[in-house]
Amino acid sequence: MESTRRRRWLLVATAIAWLVSRAGLLAVTAGLLPGLDAGDVFADVELYRRWSDDLRTGQVPVDDPMWQYPPGAAALFVAIRQFAGDSVQAYTTVFVLFALCADLAVTLALIHLARRGNRLDGAVYWVLAVPLLTLLPYARYDIFVTAPAVVALAFLLRRPVLAGAVLAVGALVKVWPAMLLIAARPLRGLRPVAVGFGVALVGSGAALTLAYAGAWSGFTGNQADRGLQVESVAATAFAVTRLIRPELTVSYVYGSMEFVHPVASVVATVLTGSTLVALGVLGWWWLTGRRRTDWTVTTGFDLALLVVLVTVVTSRVLSPQYLLWLLGLAAVCLTRRDTTLRVPAVLIVVATALTSAYFPWFYADVIGDPAWPGVALLAARNLVLLAATGIAVHRLLRRPGPRPAHPVPTDVLTVGADRRA
Structure with missing residues (x-):
């Protein structure tokens, strides 16, 4: 257990680091630092505002192929619009402030997890790693998904119904937060979490369905039609091949750059099945691969990170902001002293740094005239994510069960087993 003095020092240092780093990000966003500006990084926020025009009338923009979200996103974009009014600049400002609050919620949840003998390493990890993505955490809405995921895991043990609702x-x-149900202990531990999840999902989902015409159509249609994005792990071979065969076509489809080729279409189709198979295997292991006495909170946290890692590396799409999901879940794992995923957590930070080096600085090397610097950075990032996933699979699935704190004589164990029988 961390000493009281060390914990206090880490807590103060974490708070100072959060305030300083987030103040710097806000200063860049506001254009207060000479020579640094936000550039086009907030283009997506402008898109969210444009969508909110239709959403305020109760209509989801199903005719826009870039709309690929469940209706909860609609409620988020409209809520920001209610605070911002009709000003474009005000919408961006309110969006950033909302994102800042979500960032703070993650930090506080990680500090909450550090209580009762756990570690502050997770909070330190999150605070220092998020700025590696520069302004992306505050310019995309994925921070609003990472926050409930981390908060739910923070309440999983002592408030399971609330965790499920979140x-x-x-x-x-x-x-993707629905996949984190796997973090609950099978099967008894899943029941209260599933109750909270089911009640909140049905109630809120029904309300959103009534509030927005075509609430689910864009999500189920446009999302299913997406192809192989240039940044996905499976597209790495295509990006490298394009250095030799630059005629390999890249087109702007469904809001991202995708490879347009018959083989790429087949790969995109196969990836969907691969994700389902991988999740099925992990689900089977969750149900049958461990004795109930071997399950710990740490096992659940580690499995939550592994599930999302597997989903990311087998996905047709891998946008830069997806690294935020992994950073949040890795931070949760690092609150536990006995986590098996410290090395994957470090590799996720490396992948985050490579992502920021690649996007936006060398993005044109992949989607435009192909060039080695951008392709090399992208390939390195994807290989690091593959390595993190492979190590996580090996370490978690081969994880030994918890051992007694002190040696116990064999005859005592035998008597205990007889009594339980």
Whole structure:
């Protein structure tokens, strides 16, 4: 257990680091630092505002192929519009402030997890790693999905019904938090979490369905039609091949750059099945691969990170802001002294740094005239994510069960087993 003095020092240092780093990000956003500006990084926020024009009338923009979200995203964009009014600049400002609050919620949840003998390493990790993505955490809405995911895990043990409800809120904004139900202990531990999740999902989902015409159509249609994005792990071979065969076509489809080629279409289709198979294997292991006495909170946290890692590396799409999901879940793992995923957590930070080096500085090397610097950075990032996933699979699935704190004589163990029988 960390000493009281060390914990206090870390807590103060974490708070100072959060204030200084986030003040710097806000200063860049506001254009207060000479020579630094936000550039086009907030283009997506302008898109969210444009969508809010239709959303305020109760209509989801289903005719826009870039709309690919569940209806919880609609409620988020409209809520920001209610505070911002009709000003474009005000919408960006309010969006950033909302994102800042979500960032703070993650930090506080990680500090909450550090209580009762856990570690502050997770909070330190989050505070220092998020700025590696520069302004992206405050210029994309994925921070609003990462926050409920981390908060739910923070309450998983002592407030499981609340944790499930929070996961449902996250799933209605972007689906992946639903996968974190696997962090609950099977099967008894899942029941209260599933109750909270189910009630919140049905209640909130029904309200959103009534509030927005075509609430689910854009999500189920446009999302399913997406192809192989140039940044996805499976597209790495295509990006490298394009250095030799620059005629390999890249086109702007469904809001991102995708490879347009028959083989790329087949790969995109196969990836969807691969994700489902991988999640099925992990779900089977969750149900049958461990004795109930071997399960710990740490096992659940580590499995939550692994599930999302597997989903990211097998996805057709891997946008830069997805690294924020991994950083949040890795931070949760690092609150536990006995986590098996410290090395993958470090690799996720490396992948985050490579992502920021690649995007936006060398993005044109992949989507435009192909060049080695951008392709090399992208390939390195994807290889690091693959390595993190492979190590996580090996370490978690081969994880030994918890051992007694002190040696116990064999005859005592035998008597205990007989009594339980």
